[in-house]
């Protein structure tokens with residue numbers, strides 16, 4: 362059993378803490394957000410993430426998982442420190458490393474014996490070295506090893522992804538640190554989960570290369586979908602057939618309103634910036650970002666076109682605010698771009714999302730929130746679907762037709778049956794499948 366502290370108890374930190382305590386280690390999760398720690402100590406999970414509740418409870422009861430605001434003590438008492446604070450995009454597009462740097466200083470000041478300092482946050486290549494320097498500058502020549510251990514979990518499936526990962530990446534030049542990290546992940550090591558041991562820079566690069574490639578795939582299929590729209594092809598059949606080619610894989614070939622979330626938008630931009638700093642132009646990633654930005658605007662144009670360009674004073678129902686289903690995360694979600702654009706055009710917005718409405722309210726937009734899709738749709742001039750929650754897949758289209766003032770629907774996730782929309786004479790559009798007007 363290892364004594365571990367996780368600094369930053371957000372989507373990644375909390376899942377990591379819960380997951381590692383489930384491996385049998387003694388874990389303390391700390392955060393500067395005292396309210397978050399208070400909630401966790403009273404048994405409340407501050408984010409929506411399936412299965413997290415169960416695993417947190419299970420390990421809290423066993424005494425293996427604790428939550429604390431006493432960051433200095435938690436650092437002093439543990440052998441391994443995971444850094445899992447946010448690295449959001451700053452105004453110039455670079456990763457904002459303020460939280461990382463603050464944590465590195467705090468770790469340095471509280472370094473009292475040998476420790477492994479391990480970064481789980483996504484940080485640009487070269488950051489590991491900086492973290493090491495900051496720790497050294499702030500500590501009293503006490504030995505430590507630095508490890509980069511990027512996280513690949515997907516929100517909405519985070520617990521499963523953490524407990525059954527495709528691979529674990531451990532970047533470190535210390536053999537001792539690698540052995541200890543292998544022990545942290547012992548159940549996975551015994552299960553023969555691939556563990557890649559490399560240097561810190563390669564480890565940092567693996568994370569950006571992976572995320573940017575997935576973003577690239579999404580932008581690629583979105584462009585193909587847009588072309589399908591023009592030439593009368595069906596992108597679902599195109600992507601299915603593409604995915605059957607083992608060299609391509611069917612994953613991340615789902616067209617939609619463009620990628621969002623707390624990772625792809627910022628990580629692609631950060632990779633382009635790292636390229637620029639090293640005089641390597643990341644042309645493909647730049648194109649993926651451009652396509653993605655345009656895709657969101659294309660959805661607004663599609664909706665306007667369904668409404669004969671008359672959007673002023675029209676009531677639009679927006680179904681889905683989260684950047685994807687099974688999460689309450691709205692960071693860089695399509696909704697955060699599309700809704701303000703519609704408001705600017707004079708539309709009145711009615712919305713419903715099963716779990717993300719509280720987070721969306723923090724954006725302080727003047728929109729109407731409802732408790733279900735039926736209430737949000739009543740009397741509206743059109744509906745745009747932005748997140749493929751299961752409950753939207755089951756929408757009764759006849760009921761929807763009766764609720765809407767005019768049966769106009771833009772399904773940006775292609776989850777509603779084209780045949781049924783057609784049979785019910787909806788004024789309908791989607792992404793890359795035949796539009797019905």
Ligand SMILES: NC(=O)c1ccc[n+]([C@@H]2O[C@H](COP(=O)([O-])OP(=O)(O)OC[C@H]3O[C@@H](n4cnc5c(N)ncnc54)[C@H](O)[C@@H]3O)[C@@H](O)[C@H]2O)c1
Pocket residue numbers: 368369370371372373374391392393394397445446447448460463464481482483484512513514515516623624
């Ligand atoms: N969310 C994902 O799906 C995902 C997946 C893989 C990697 N990542 C990366 O993991 C990192 C964390 O992402 P997240 O989504 O969990 O972020 P988050 O915003 O949900 O959580 C970050 C937490 O860190 C805390 N924090 C900030 N400064 C602190 C400090 N000085 N001391 C202690 N706590 C502090 C915040 O209060 C917050 O609770 C990012 O680098 C992100 O890119 C995220």
